[in-house]
Amino acid sequence: MTTMTETLTATDALVLTPPAPVPVITAEKAIGLVPVDDAKRTELQAKVDGFVNDLVAQDVNSPEFGKRVDAIAAMGQKEIREAAGQSNRFLDRPVKAMDQESGVGADLAALRRTIEDLDPGKKGNLLAPQKIFGIIPFGNKMRNYFDGYKSSQSHISQILKSLQGGKDELLMDNAAIDTERANLWTAMGRLEQMIVLAKTMDTRLEDKANELDHTDPAKAKALRETALFYVRQRTQDLLTQMAVTVQGYLALDLVKKNNVELVKGVDRASTTTVSALRTAVTVAQALTNQKLVLEQITQLNTTTANIIESTGNLLKSQTATIHEQAASATIPIATLQRAFQNIYDTMDAIDTFKLKSLDSMKTTVNTLSSEIEKSKGYIARAEGASANKLSGANTFKLESV
Amino acid sequence: MTDVDRQIARSAELLDRTSASYRSGLVRRDRTQSIGKRVTRIAIANSAILMAAVIIGLMTPIGMFGALGVMMLLIATTVALAIFPGTPAPTPEKLRSTDLKALPAQTERWLNSQRAALPAPAVSLIDQIGVRLETLAPQLTTLGEAEPAAIEVRKLIGEQLPDFINGYTRVPTNLRAVERNGSSPNAQLIEGLKLIESEIGEMTAQLAQGDLDQLATRGRFLEIKYRGDEVSGG
DSSP states (O other): OHHHHHHHHTTOOOOOOOOOOOOOOOHHHHTTSSOOOHHHHHHHHHHHHHHHHHHHHSOTTSHHHHHHHHHHHTTTHHHHHHHHHHHHHHTHHHHHHHOOSSTHHHHHHHHHHHHHHHOGGGSOOTTSOOEETTTEEOSOHHHHHHHHHHHHHHHHHHHHHHHHHHHHHHHHHHHHHHHHHHHHHHHHHHHHHHHHHHHHHHHHHHHHHHHHHHHOHHHHHHIIIIIIHHHHHHHHHHHHHHHHHHHHHHHHHHHHHHHHHHHHHHHHHHHHHHHHHHHHHHHHHHHHOOOOOOHHHHHHHHHHHHHOHHHHHHHHHHHHHHHHHHHHOSOHHHHHHHHHHHHHHHHHHHHHHHHHHHHHHHHHHHHHHHHHHHHHHHHHHHHHHGGGGGGTOGGGOOOOO | OOHHHHHHHHHHHHHHHHOHHHHHHHHHHHHHHHHHHHHHHHHHHHHHHHHHHHHHHHHSOOHHHHHHHHHHHHHHHHHHHHHSOSSOOOOHHHHHHSOGGGHHHHHHHHHHHHGGGSOHHHHHHHHHHHHHHHHHHHHHTTSOTTSHHHHHHIIIIIIIHHHHHHHHHHSOGGGTTSOBTTBOHHHHHHHHHHHHHHHHHHHHHHHHHHHHHHHHHHHHHHHHHHHOTTTTTO
C-alpha cells in the first residue's frame, strides 16, 4: 500500500513561502536607491549654480530676495505631494490582502466543507453491508456513497469556477500593483532628483556664505538664516518622504509575492480536487461496477486543464497511475483516501501560509502606517508653503527635470 | 516620455492651438450653432402665429385685413428674432451655480464675451484656455459633483478665473500699462492667465491618471494571465 500512495505523493510537496516583512527604511538608506544619471545631475547642478548666483546678487531686504527664498521654501513641494498622494494609497492593498472573509479565502473554506462531506474516511466501513436497524440487509453502502458525488458535483464545479475567478482577481491585483509600482518608481526618481538638488544647494550656499563672511557679513548671515535654513528643512522633508515611498514600494512587492503564492495554492487546490473526483470515478467503476458520470466536473476539467498547463500535466500523470492502481489493486479505497488527503494537505499548506503571511503583512502595515504618520507633518508644512503659490514665484521654480 | 518628447508635444500643441485655421474653426462652429438656434426659434414663433391665426379664423372670419395683419406680424417676428442677439453670455454669478458638466462650455462662452476688453497677448492665452477647457469638458461628465477634484475644478474655472479677469477689467484703461511694484496690470494678467492655463492642463492630466493606470493595469493583467509572466517564475 505504501508504495502505491508514494507514487501519488511524489509530485505533491506544495510549499508556499510567505514573504518576509518589510523592515523600517531609514532616510539615509533610502537615498540612492533610484539612480540619477550624470547628465541630469549636471543639469541640476547648473540650475542650482544659476539660482544661487542670482540669489546672492539680490539685495537682502528686497522683495526679489524674498521671492527667491520663498522658492526655496517651496522646493520639492510638488514632488512630495505627488509621492505622498500615492503613499496613502498603498495602505489599502495590504489591508485588502489580509481580508479572510471574502474572495479566495471564502471559496477555499466552502470547498473544504464540501470535500469533507465526501471524504470516504468519514463514512465508516464502506465495504460492510448496509442493514436496516442493524439487522436486515438492505441496499449497498458503497453505492450510496458514490451517489453523493452526483449531488455535490454542481456545487463543487461552482466553487472551482469561483476559485478561478478569485485567481483572476489576484492576478488583476498584481497587475494593478505593477502599475502602481511603476508610478512610484517615477515618483521616487523625481524625489531623488530633488534630493540631489537640495544637497547641492546646501553646499553651494554654505560656500557662498563662507565667502561672504569677510566682504559682506550681513548678507552671509541672511543667507544662513533664511535660504540655508529652508534648504536644510526641505532636505529633511524630502528624505522622509523618500523613506516612506521606498517602504511602500517594498510593501507592494510583499503583497504581490503573497498573491503569487496564493495563486499557486488555488491552482493546486483545484487540481487536487478534480483529481480526487476522477479517482472516485475510477474507484466506483472498479468496486461497484457503477458508472459514475460527473459531467460538470469533466467539462470544467477540460476547460481549466487547457488553461492551466501545470494542472493538465499533473492530471494526466495522475490519471494514469490511478487507473493502474484501481485496476490492479485490491484496495482502491485507500487510493481514494489518499486523493482526499492530497486536498487536505494543499488546504493546510494554504492555511499555514496565510497565517504566516498575515503576520508579516501586519508588521509591514504597522511600520508603514507609523512612517506615513511621521511624514504627514512634513506634508502639512509643504501644503502651507504652497499657499503662496499663486503669487507668481513661477520663474524661480525649483523642480526636478 | 523624455523631456524632449514632452517639449515637442507641447510645441506641436501650441502650433495647433495658435494656427489660424483652428481658431476660425472654433468661431465658425460657434456661429453655425447660433444660426441653427435662431432659425429654429423663428420657425417656432412663426408656426405659433399661423396656428393662432387659423384658430381665430375658424371662430370669426378675420378677413382681408386680418390676413394682412398676420403677414405683417410674421415678417416682424422673423426680422426681430434674426437681429436680436442669441442667448446672452453667462454672468460670473451664473457660472457659480452652473452644473459642473456644463461649466467648461459656459466659462468658455463667458471668456469669449470678454475678448474685446483684453489686450492682444491675453486674447491668444484665452484661446489656449478655451482649448484646455474643451479637453476638460468630457472628463467632467463622469466626475461626481462632491468629489474633491470636482470642487477644485469648479473653484478654478467657475470662480477664480472670472474673478481674476474681472479684477483686471475693473482697472482703468490708462493705468493698465503703468508699472507698479515692478510689474504692470497687463503683465500680471498675462502671468496669471498662463498659470491658470497650465493649471487646467494639470487638472486634465490628474483626472486622466486613473484611466491611464487602469489601461496599464489591464494590459499587464493580460500579460500575466496569458503569457504567464509571473506565476511560473514565482
